[in-house]
Structure formats: C-alpha cells, structure tokens
Amino acid sequence: MAARTLYDKIWDEHVVASPEGEPTLLYVDLHLVHEVTSPQAFDGLRLNGRTVRRPDRTLATADHNVPTDPLSTPVADPVSRRQLEALEENCTEFNITLFPRGHENQGIVHVIGPELGVTQPGMTIVCGDSHTSTHGAFAALAFGIGTSEVEHVLATQTLPQQRAKSLAVTVEGPVPPGVSAKDVALAIVHRLGTGGGTGHVIEYRGEAIRSLSMEGRMTVCNMSIEAGARAGLVATDETTIEYLRGRPGVPEGAEFDAACERWRTFVSDDDADFDAEVTIDATTLVPFVTWGTNPAQAVSLDGVVPAPHTIADPDQREATERALAYMGLEPGTALREIPVDVVFIGSCTNSRIEDLRAAASVAKGHHVAPDVRALVVPGSHRVKRQAELEGLDEIFVRAGFEWREPGCSMCLGMNPDTLKPGQRCASTSNRNFEGRQGRGGRTHLVSPVVAAATAIKGRFASPDEVGA
Amino acid sequence: MKPVSIVEGRAVPLERSDVDTDQIIPSDWLKRVERTGFGRGLFGEWRDDPDFVLNLAPYVGATVLVAGPRFGTGSSREHAVWALMDYGFEAVVAPSFGDIFLNNSAKQGLVTVVLEPGDVEELAQVVKDEPSRLVVVDVEHLRIEVPEAGWQRTFSLDPMTRQRLLNGWDDIGLTMRREAAITLYEASSLAPNLDGIFDDAGHVR
Numbered sequence: 001m002a003a004r005t006l007y008d009k010i011w012d013e014h015v016v017a018s019p020e021g022e023p024t025l026l027y028v029d030l031h032l033v034h035e036v037t038s039p040q041a042f043d044g045l046r047l048n049g050r051t052v053r054r055p056d057r058t059l060a061t062a063d064h065n066v067p068t069d070p071l072s073t074p075v076a077d078p079v080s081r082r083q084l085e086a087l088e089e090n091c092t093e094f095n096i097t098l099f100p101r102g103h104e105n106q107g108i109v110h111v112i113g114p115e116l117g118v119t120q121p122g123m124t125i126v127c128g129d130s131h132t133s134t135h136g137a138f139a140a141l142a143f144g145i146g147t148s149e150v151e152h153v154l155a156t157q158t159l160p161q162q163r164a165k166s167l168a169v170t171v172e173g174p175v176p177p178g179v180s181a182k183d184v185a186l187a188i189v190h191r192l193g194t195g196g197g198t199g200h201v202i203e204y205r206g207e208a209i210r211s212l213s214m215e216g217r218m219t220v221c222n223m224s225i226e227a228g229a230r231a232g233l234v235a236t237d238e239t240t241i242e243y244l245r246g247r248p249g250v251p252e253g254a255e256f257d258a259a260c261e262r263w264r265t266f267v268s269d270d271d272a273d274f275d276a277e278v279t280i281d282a283t284t285l286v287p288f289v290t291w292g293t294n295p296a297q298a299v300s301l302d303g304v305v306p307a308p309h310t311i312a313d314p315d316q317r318e319a320t321e322r323a324l325a326y327m328g329l330e331p332g333t334a335l336r337e338i339p340v341d342v343v344f345i346g347s348c349t350n351s352r353i354e355d356l357r358a359a360a361s362v363a364k365g366h367h368v369a370p371d372v373r374a375l376v377v378p379g380s381h382r383v384k385r386q387a388e389l390e391g392l393d394e395i396f397v398r399a400g401f402e403w404r405e406p407g408c409s410m411c412l413g414m415n416p417d418t419l420k421p422g423q424r425c426a427s428t429s430n431r432n433f434e435g436r437q438g439r440g441g442r443t444h445l446v447s448p449v450v451a452a453a454t455a456i457k458g459r460f461a462s463p464d465e466v467g468a
Numbered sequence: 469m470k471p472v473s474i475v476e477g478r479a480v481p482l483e484r485s486d487v488d489t490d491q492i493i494p495s496d497w498l499k500r501v502e503r504t505g506f507g508r509g510l511f512g513e514w515r516d517d518p519d520f521v522l523n524l525a526p527y528v529g530a531t532v533l534v535a536g537p538r539f540g541t542g543s544s545r546e547h548a549v550w551a552l553m554d555y556g557f558e559a560v561v562a563p564s565f566g567d568i569f570l571n572n573s574a575k576q577g578l579v580t581v582v583l584e585p586g587d588v589e590e591l592a593q594v595v596k597d598e599p600s601r602l603v604v605v606d607v608e609h610l611r612i613e614v615p616e617a618g619w620q621r622t623f624s625l626d627p628m629t630r631q632r633l634l635n636g637w638d639d640i641g642l643t644m645r646r647e648a649a650i651t652l653y654e655a656s657s658l659a660p661n662l663d664g665i666f667d668d669a670g671h672v673r
Contacts, residue, residue, distance in 0.1 A: 435513060
C-alpha cells in the first residue's frame with residue numbers, strides 16, 4: 001500500500017460509501033452536542049419523524065451560555081434558560097447522556113471529551129462548534145459542523161464529506177523558555193494567515209510539537225480553525241497514551257494494551273506526501289499578543305502596534321486601519337504600555353489544569369492591579385476540582401482573581417460574562433473578533449502566563465516582570 | 469430546502485475582508501432555539517451606523533451580497549446563513565469563504581459564488597456605478613452576469629452541491645437511502661462507543 005498520512009488513515013477507516021460523483025459518506029464515531037447549535041437540529045428530527053441513530057455515540061454538555069456564578073444562582077436570562085432547558089428536554093427525549101449545569105462532569109465540550117477519555121486516537125469526532133479541532137491533538141479527525149450537519153449526524157451517524165487537502169506544519173527545534181503552546185498556536189496562525197489552512201487538514205509535526213503536553217497540543221489544534229483549517233492533527237505517541245491511561249472512557253488491562261497497539265498506528269508513514277508543507281523554526285518564537293480583530297494580527301509582546309502606511313497590500317492596509325480604529329490603538333505604541341481593564345483566563349483554548357497551574361505560578365504572592373477585573377474560569381468541573389485539590393483557587397483568590405464555575409464564559413460572551421463597550425481585555429481565548437466578548441469590547445489574545453502577569457501589572461506584561 | 473436555479477436581484481457591495489460569522493450574527497442571537505427571525509441581527513452593530521452600506525437607500529432590498537476575501541470564517545454557527553437568508557440574501561459572491569460557512573450555505577440553499585479577487589472588485593464597481601442594475605446568478609449554467617453592464621463571468625461549484633441546489637434535495641433523505649451500507653459499516657467498526665461508561669445520571673460508573 002502506498003504511504004499514507006495520518007489523515008488518510010483515519011479517513012480510509014471511516015468510509016461508509018463512496019458513490020461516483022458524490023461526496024464520500026463518512027462514519028462519525030463520536031458526536032458531541034451542546035445547547036447552542038443543537039435545538040434546531042432536534043426540531044428538524046421531530047418535524048421529519050426521525051430519531052437519533054446512535055445515542056451511544058452522542059454526548060451532550062451545557063457550556064456556551066451557562067453562567068459562571070455560584071451554582072445556587074439561577075440562570076437570569078430567560079432566553080439562555082430556555083435554551084438550556086431545551087437541551088435537557090431533547091437529551092431526555094432522545095436518550096442522550098447529558099451533563100447539565102452543575103453536573104460533576106459538566107464543562108466545555110472540548111475539555112470534557114479528552115478528560116473523560118472518550119476522545120481517542122483514530123476516531124472521527126464532530127460537534128456543532130468550530131473548535132472541535134481541539135480533539136485532533138489525540139490523532140482523532142475532529143471538526144466543527146453546522147446545525148444542518150448536526151441534524152444529519154443525529155439521524156444517520158454519518159456525514160457526506162469531500163476529502164480535504166493535507167498540510168504539514170512542522171515546528172522544528174525546541175521551544176525557548178517562556179514560550180507556551182498558545183504562542184506556538186498564535187505563531188502558526190500568524191504565519192498561515194486566517195485563510196492559509198482553508199480546505200486543508202493540518203498535521204502538526206516536529207520537535208516543538210512532540211515536546212508539548214497533551215494540554216499544549218490541544219491548545220495548538222484548537223486554533224487550527226483560526227487559520228481556516230477545519231481540523232488539526234498530532235500523531236499518537238507515548239504522551240498521548242500516558243494521558244489516556246486510566247481515564248473513564250479508556251479500557252484497562254489487556255484491552256488497554258490492545259487499544260494502545262491500535263492507537264500507535266495513527267501516525268503518518270515516514271514517506272507520506274502532504275499537499276503542502278510549512279516549516280517554522282521554534283527557536284525564533286516569542287510570547288505573542290494580538291493587536292487587531294483577527295487572530296493572525298499578532299506581534300511579539302516586545303513589539304509595537306503596526307503602522308498601516310508600512311503595509312503594501314491595500315486590502316491588508318485597510319483591514320489594519322479598520323482594526324486599529326476598532327481597537328482604539330495608535331501605531332507605534334509599545335504593547336507593554338497598553339493598559340487593560342479585564343483579564344480572562346479560560347476557554348477551550350486555555351482552561352485546562354496545566355493552563356491554570358501556569359497562570360497560578362505567576363499570580364502567586366502578587367495582586368491584581370487596581371481597577372482590573374480578572375476572571376479564572378476552569379474548563380470543567382473536573383478541572384475545577386483538581387485545581388482546588390492543588391490549592392490553585394486559593395492562590396488566585398488571594399491574588400484578587402475571581403474563581404468561577406466552568407463554561408465558555410467570556411470567550412464569546414453568551415453568558416453574563418461580557419466586556420462593556422470600549423473595555424480592553426487580555427484573554428486566553430481564541431478569537432479577537434469585533435464584539436466577540438461583548439459589544440464594543442476589545443480583545444487581545446495571549447497565553448495564560450502573559451494573562452496572569454498582565455492582570456498583576458495592569459498592562460501587557462511577561463511573567464519575568466513579576467519575578468516569575 | 470427549496471430548489472434554486474436562478475438568483476436575480478440587485479446587489480450590495482460589502483467591501484471588507486475577513487468578515488467572520490461573529491460579525492454576520494453576534495453571539496447574543498445564538499441563544500434562540502428558533503430557526504427564523506435572525507435577519508434583524510444580521511451584521512450586528514454595523515447596522516446601527518446609518519452609513520453602513522446595507523442601510524443606504526439604493527441597496528435596500530438587495531438579494532446578492534458581494535463580499536470580500538475570507539467571508540464567513542470562524543465560528544461554525546449556521547445562524548450566519550439563516551441571518552443572511554432571513555434578511556433576504558439569496559446569493560453571496562466573494563473571492564473566498566470559510567469552509568464551514570460554505571457547507572452550511574449549501575445545506576440551506578444560499579448560493580455561494582467564488583470569483584477571482586479582481587472579478588469580485590469589478591462586480592462591486594459595476595454595482596456601485598449603478599446600484600439599480602440586476603445581477604443574475606445562474607446555478608444551472610454556472611454563470612454570473614450583469615446584463616445591463618455587459619459584464620459576465622463563469623464560476624465553478626462542486627457537481628453535487630449544484631445538483632442539490634437545483635433539485636432542493638434533502639441531504640438526510642439522500643443518506644438514509646444508504647441505510648444498509650451504514651449498518652454494514654457499524655458491524656465491523658472498531659471505534660469505542662459510550663456504552664458502560666456512564667450511569668443513567670451521567671456519572672462515571
């Protein structure tokens with residue numbers, strides 16, 4: 001057999017039918033569901049007298065618009081409450097396992113799949129959410145879909161799909177100290193641009209990727225969609241296997257050994273060809289901060305806000321001017337001189353235990369700057385419990401951070417955690433789009449350690465500025 | 469969905485790049501459980517500006533949106549397509565689109581036309597010169613034209629999407645005809661399912 005990429009292997013194993021002149025019908029091993037993109041899909045099923053084909057391959061959680069206030073506080077917004085209730089009703093009606101607000105397994109959909117061990121190598125995973133690419137860190141082909149496709153998967157457990165092109169992004173060499181997985185992700189998006197990955201599935205390779213923890217790999221895969229790629233992949237290795245060992249969805253004993261043997265096959269063959277390849281020298285990477293209104297508009301934390309007149313391409317120049325006007329920034333301003341109003345540590349990009357440990361290590365013994373609101377929103381109840389076991393909550397609270405209940409929160413401001421017009425936020429999330437965190441809000445994407453240092457200094461800062 | 473073979477109407481030029489789906493429909497609108505009524509939220513706060521192009525008298529009632537590169541990137545929200553269609557758009561022309569947005573459009577019958585950047589700019593200019601000109605998007609013959617201006621281009625669409633648009637086919641219905649193949653696949657699948665992991669209350673057993 002010809003040499004195959006990891007993507008080829010997963011694809012080939014999931015072909016249900018490949019009719020002439022039509023898209024391939026691909027089988028979906030796991031369908032993750034949340035409250036926002038599913039109600040209209042369930043309505044569609046009812047309207048057409050259809051049912052959920054495989055409830056045992058469908059898992060639901062409430063994440064996008066759950067409040068992160070104490071669980072005793074009711075959901076104040078009636079529209080949000082109705083949507084959360086609709087999810088509960090739909091999951092009951094169609095016999096789907098659901099983790100509602102307050103459930104011990106509840107959390108952001110892309111945090112709970114991996115931590116429960118139901119995300120495994122070689123699987124196909126879909127969800128009505130573009131950050132489904134996160135699960136690709138486990139050598140699973142995982143991508144976001146729209147509500148019509150959600151309905152399609154609920155009804156048939158399959159999706160008609162066109163095969164994507166393959167793009168190898170190799171990050172060579174060791175990552176310098178002080179540079180985190182988030183910086184690697186932002187560097188990749190900066191290099192590819194917001195459309196560079198369109199039509200492609202990315203496989204992240206190279207020493208820098210291999211040396212990342214599973215949490216770090218999830219951060220990188222999470223942001224694949226910010227470069228336009230629906231999915232990102234990292235091949236299985238011992239880091240993958242050690243992460244999965246002992247998790248609830250993972251078998252034990254001889255069955256585990258058999259699973260490992262299978263999982264280890266989910267790597268690209270040595271001589272496999274990719275449709276495109278990009279190489280990044282990890283040793284040149286630095287902490288990144290976005291200055292604009294798309295995730296590719298990023299500079300070094302040591303850098304300055306770019307000047308539109310220096311940009312040759314007229315489209316890019318105009319986009320830069322528009323972004324700077326929205327962000328309220330003057331060209332040439334040093335990033336480290338820009339004050340922030342809010343710091344958000346959370347989201348499916350950076351809300352896992354490793355992220356919270358990193359942020360806490362910077363916050364420890366310091367205090368959030370006056371007039372800065374800083375929130376820490378764990379990705380799930382499991383993450384929250386683990387963090388509390390390690391005393392991270394106390395570190396944050398003593399340092400003046402709010403320690404909140406899990407959910408998507410201020411990443412997209414569907415719950416009460418939003419920016420006010422004109423507020424500037426250092427955020428560990430994935431999108432700095434206009435109004436993303438609240439109408440008129442200004443988002444700068446950063447890593448958890450930069451976010452923590454920024455909260456303490458009240459302006460963009462690196463951990464070394466607070467002695468961390 | 470309804471079959472679409474020809475879209476004919478006035479067009480509006482949205483000369484911005486990277487208009488992501490958060491801009492098309494802000495997340496506040498995503499709390500709704502209905503599929504209709506999203507047109508009012510289309511383009512969010514941009515609409516509050518009286519000078520925003522959709523608010524200019526000559527463009528009110530346009531059914532073709534001429535957009536910039538990378539239109540519809542970002543979030544997978546199909547609400548973006550629902551909002552565009554609820555507002556009255558039947559086709560969007562751009563140099564490139566977000567992948568998920570393209571899929572969602574095809575499912576709903578919103579026609580997406582990819583043209584070279586230079587051609588999109590020309591079309592925008594043709595429309596700006598005389599906003600009353602009708603733009604015709606012909607899905608059958610894969611042609612877009614502005615007859616009054618003598619402007620015409622061809623475009624490509626994957627054959628299945630074209631067939632689905634022309635026939636108004638329901639994807640789920642099509643797939644259900646492959647029931648036997650799905651069942652056969654399932655019989656040999658090695659992928660784990662969730663059986664036995666959680667109890668009825670969702671706790672790990």
